[in-house]
Amino acid sequence: MSAPGVVFRARALARRYRMGEVEVRALAGVDLDIGAGELAVVAGPSGSGKSTLLHLLGGLDVADRGSVEFEGRDLAALPERERTLVRRRRLGFVFQAFHLVPVLSALENVEWPLRIDGVPAAECRRRAAEALAQVGLAERTAHRPDRLSGGERQRVAIARALVHRPAAVLADEPTGNLDSATAAAVVGLMESLRRELGTTFVLATHDPALVERAGRRIRLSDGRVVEDTGAGAAP
Numbered sequence: 001m002s003a004p005g006v007v008f009r010a011r012a013l014a015r016r017y018r019m020g021e022v023e024v025r026a027l028a029g030v031d032l033d034i035g036a037g038e039l040a041v042v043a044g045p046s047g048s049g050k051s052t053l054l055h056l057l058g059g060l061d062v063a064d065r066g067s068v069e070f071e072g073r074d075l076a077a078l079p080e081r082e083r084t085l086v087r088r089r090r091l092g093f094v095f096q097a098f099h100l101v102p103v104l105s106a107l108e109n110v111e112w113p114l115r116i117d118g119v120p121a122a123e124c125r126r127r128a129a130e131a132l133a134q135v136g137l138a139e140r141t142a143h144r145p146d147r148l149s150g151g152e153r154q155r156v157a158i159a160r161a162l163v164h165r166p167a168a169v170l171a172d173e174p175t176g177n178l179d180s181a182t183a184a185a186v187v188g189l190m191e192s193l194r195r196e197l198g199t200t201f202v203l204a205t206h207d208p209a210l211v212e213r214a215g216r217r218i219r220l221s222d223g224r225v226v227e228d229t230g231a232g233a234a235p
């Protein structure tokens with residue numbers, strides 16, 4: 001079991017991908033504890049294993065060696081149904097390719113995590129509108145993803161990841177397509193959720209501004225942690 005306050009605990013975490021004859025070691029034995037209310041960035045060159053690590057932490061992919069616990073539970077050991085519920089209720093995800101539903105408006109995309117959890121329609125709408133306003137998209141709620149810019153789509157994805165007030169958010173390059181003012185607003189929003197609700201953030205990023213703001217900095221190289229500073233500090 002994880003120590004109290006530990007949200008993500010990874011031990012000897014390893015993942016290989018096989019492509020025909022070639023084997024790629026995406027993660028080669030990672031040990032990490034990420035505490036409640038930490039804003040942790042995972043940095044490192046392209047191909048160093050950042051996305052792989054996020055997928056494993058969120059139970060979207062299964063390690064071939066080692067273990068991951070989220071809130072004291074080994075996600076890989078849970079039945080699929082329970083794993084899905086934990087992901088849906090306790091986690092928020094922002095992927096590199098936002099995965100918005102093309103036929104739904106921005107508002108409907110953001111409502112989705114609440115809808116599937118049985119929240120009444122009026123409350124879904126209110127909370128989704130509020131989340132969109134928080135990322136500066138109050139004027140874009142009726143737009144479908146194909147009528148939004150890349151940065152706007154990214155902000156819809158961020159609003160959707162936060163709307164159900166998850167315990168932890170796993171985000172892959174959340175500020176990658178944003179201009180610096182919008183990126184700063186998004187970082188500010190994450191900061192305030194961290195402070196006010198104790199939300200834990202694990203962000204894979206190349207963005208120096210984001211790295212600068214993080215209390216915890218984890219650097220990967222060739223699937224290993226080569227630097228980890230600020231561990232345990234959650235001011």
Ligand SMILES: Nc1ncnc2c1ncn2[C@@H]1O[C@H](COP(=O)(O)OP(=O)(O)OP(=O)(O)O)[C@@H](O)[C@H]1O
Pocket residue numbers: 017018019024025026044045046047048049050051052053204
């Ligand atoms: N589905 C897959 N099949 C085969 N190899 C994969 C797969 N996903 C990732 N890899 C390989 O695993 C390694 C780590 O990939 P990963 O996507 O975790 O890197 P990353 O640090 O997120 O890179 P980036 O900064 O470019 O997003 C890379 O060598 C990549 O080519």
Ligand SMILES: [Mg+2]
Pocket residue numbers: 050051052096172204
């Ligand atoms: Mg990646």
